[in-house]
Amino acid sequence: MRAEDLIPSRLPEVTRQAVLAPLIDHHCHGVLRDELDRARFELAMTESHAPSPPGTTHFDTPLGVAIRRWCAPLLDLEPHAPPGVYLARRSELGAEEVNRRLLAAAGVGAFLVDTGLDEPGLLTPAEMGRLGGAAADEIVRLERVEREVAADGPSAVDYMDRLGEELAKCAARAAGFKSIVAYRHGLGFDPSRPSRGSVIAAANRRLAEPRERLTDPVLLRHLIWTAVDAARERGLPLQFHTGFGDPDLDLHASDPSLLTGFVRLMQPLGLPVVLLHCYPYHRQAAYMAAVYPHVYVDVGLALTHAAAGSPAILAELLELVPFHKQLYSSDCYGVAETCFLGALYFRRGLARALAARVDEGEWSSIDAARAAHMTGSGNARRVYRL
Amino acid sequence: MRAEDLIPSRLPEVTRQAVLAPLIDHHCHGVLRDELDRARFELAMTESHAPSPPGTTHFDTPLGVAIRRWCAPLLDLEPHAPPGVYLARRSELGAEEVNRRLLAAAGVGAFLVDTGLDEPGLLTPAEMGRLGGAAADEIVRLERVEREVAADGPSAVDYMDRLGEELAKCAARAAGFKSIVAYRHGLGFDPSRPSRGSVIAAANRRLAEPRERLTDPVLLRHLIWTAVDAARERGLPLQFHTGFGDPDLDLHASDPSLLTGFVRLMQPLGLPVVLLHCYPYHRQAAYMAAVYPHVYVDVGLALTHAAAGSPAILAELLELVPFHKQLYSSDCYGVAETCFLGALYFRRGLARALAARVDEGEWSSIDAARAAHMTGSGNARRVYRL
């Protein structure tokens, strides 16, 4: 299966080349190093983290059909191979070979890997890069740094100092920071920097139970603002999880427009604010990218999971988003199929939207190529200074 | 007009057969037994419950055009017959014959009928089944049971006991329960079971004015949790009205994602939670169905009312919803046209989505047939144990 077979053929050649050029996957996670039996594979292919109801299978999802359709040929099977056949062949080839084939087929030039997940057995950024034939860099998850600082049992004042020091160290090596405050509290937090007194009081409560997840809104805000301080020297972007994710999330609290107050406070600082995923609030996110000069967006894993239905999502993002504000990410995690399919559906959705514009005489083929280049890699190179 | 003329012809035969197979309409209401003059018909064909502005007609709506287009031939008229001609022919045939033709043409194998409406002259579930050539079962509306218990003027303690007894009786005969807490309070209620003391206090206030609609959030929660207790023995599903409805509703308070906390509390109990209609929050609902193993969804009356524009709605639901989680309902009410058109636009929208997937090589025709079967009837048979 050649890359050029993956997108519709009616695109003008210059546009086609731009769509097929290597992508920057500016937000992803490691995939699992080891082989997976069917039960583990089914859990890893869904955001649900739970088995499907008795008598059903997570393969009966848009993503499940897409794996059988598009990944099967990469494992030398016919398209639409049954799940059992697919997983048997996957085992036969072995996890490393499968990961290599799928990551390489994604056609990615650089991975920016969020290393904040606890799950053991995930490939490191360097391993992702090596198997995928790509450069690799790290995105540091704020809540992970905080947990490590809290776990050491410092005093409240030390906690504050240590957090600043650790984030400064991270800022020296990372490509960006990421916040999952959407999961821990929701995006409707008070956007202002909390007072030192309120942070110390909250830290004293926090440090009594340092093994718990951080959910205190004062400390979550403090963590974000401490990261802002650390990010300023190198101008690092600050990524926010927004929109859908796993069952821990209250979806309505992850609407990116709830970040508006924070975005306004960030505007004079010049640091990029990156809204990840955003679905089903991607129109809200596109609007924010259109009116705030430092806001960037992607639709991340929404494309992977919607699969055959994903072009409509990308089309909606394209309604308002400036071409210099959209980024590509797979948000892949666990199974390498999600890395390949993220790239595939991004390219297919983009190709469809561009082909329609060119066919209708709305855009020139050069306009379409330019937008594809910026979105696929140009913007990420600029924003992350790659 | 043959059923096979109602959907596009380019679908593979195996998929086409699956789309045309009898549906389970898992949530509907009775249609009116008697003939309707134009004023009553216009009121019954809209969720507005009010006449359209002077000089306008409710026939100037997507549903109005659809009635003239698709129902007229079932009454032996040409497609696009004018409203006056349509209603004259409707009177000529008589309500029973019209109801029989329209309900039968829906191609439904079983109706699950919400019997909680007060409007006189609605067909019973048995009558719906007889005219539609289908099985029929009952969905018990919780707020109706509560009103009957409250109307008897019990003490607060008796109120609690009676509510439990009545719901247990209903659970023995019904196919499921339905809550309209979206109308009475909104879905952002405190999801926990209220304390006995708080229920008794609230019941004392309630029982001073038992003829009022129940809007007290403590008693609404108590009602839901009492229904959960009653439903457990037979594993009955609990339906929730979500999304759009009539003018009594505050739309933003009916976003199904506001139910997330309740859904989490329900997860260990194993009872299906069914999100009805959901529009325009159907993507939120599809996400919930994707990540919570006990959550099911439909887009109910959204398809009937959007009519020619409805395929886009179904397409959005299909972005994330697992095939084993989607159900069919017409939510028909009042005029039998809404029963027929609900089924018609469900089949047309599904056929369009499936044809696109097959045409683009994304799904096999067997994949498409399998998804159509599950969605049209298989899931409902499993969830309602039909």
Place this chain on the structure above:
Amino acid sequence: MRAEDLIPSRLPEVTRQAVLAPLIDHHCHGVLRDELDRARFELAMTESHAPSPPGTTHFDTPLGVAIRRWCAPLLDLEPHAPPGVYLARRSELGAEEVNRRLLAAAGVGAFLVDTGLDEPGLLTPAEMGRLGGAAADEIVRLERVEREVAADGPSAVDYMDRLGEELAKCAARAAGFKSIVAYRHGLGFDPSRPSRGSVIAAANRRLAEPRERLTDPVLLRHLIWTAVDAARERGLPLQFHTGFGDPDLDLHASDPSLLTGFVRLMQPLGLPVVLLHCYPYHRQAAYMAAVYPHVYVDVGLALTHAAAGSPAILAELLELVPFHKQLYSSDCYGVAETCFLGALYFRRGLARALAARVDEGEWSSIDAARAAHMTGSGNARRVYRL
């Protein structure tokens, strides 16, 4: 470029004529009288009011491409002319000639112009009409009237009296009122009329700083209700900004469904409530137009800014909106390109939706023509009594 070249050719002739007929642009602003250098043009073509990031241009947006595609030929250039060429030709022709060409090409029969903006150098309603070959009327922005009253430094009681008098004067000459409470407080305000005592107390605070923007929710409500009183004699519509706008806005607070309580209170008064723009909450707005007899909607500037992607937005509005409830507006402002493109994309989107319905046999060509006529001008003539 002839008007008939701007929409797809496959529309039946009767429908095509209805789509091409003159529009009523029931909500727009003046465009700038003077010539614009590139920096000013770029600021005026975006809702951002800020330059795009270094190395980027606001021409890299859907609207930017649309200007080059559709406006360039009106300035005697080839489609897709580069930005520099376009702006050079624009200067060569001069602002008045450019404004005349673009406004006239919009094919508008009447402009209703919101005169509440402070920016100097905007064309008056009469000038808009003269250049556009159209009638022109005024929409009075409530917050502007209030500011002028407050600036005179009256006592609190005089403030109330003066506000009533000024709004009554405006009502005698204007076609309607407009509220931007969405910007100043959000649409989730207490819908009831505030008490006289609370207004006087709030006015005393307000009048201590009369040059500030009015953000007090009591006075904003008082302003709206005073306008309602003034509007009743002539039955003037009350327009509300809802949905997206410029960076001052908290998007989630501009969801038109937050107005539901106010809409219910307005229902017995018979005054039309007009929801402007609405995006990305246009489905919510369409629902409100469907169930409340006095509610009207448009998608205003969403079409202009989404440009090539705009047909999907109009299609979503058309899912639920009755044909007698939808209006057309460009919401043009600053550059005349937004007036022309608003009309262009409204016609193109409507033509596409209607062509699809006719092609699929859903609507007759007469149905489609009727809906186009009502939406493009008929409803506005009725509602604004033009």
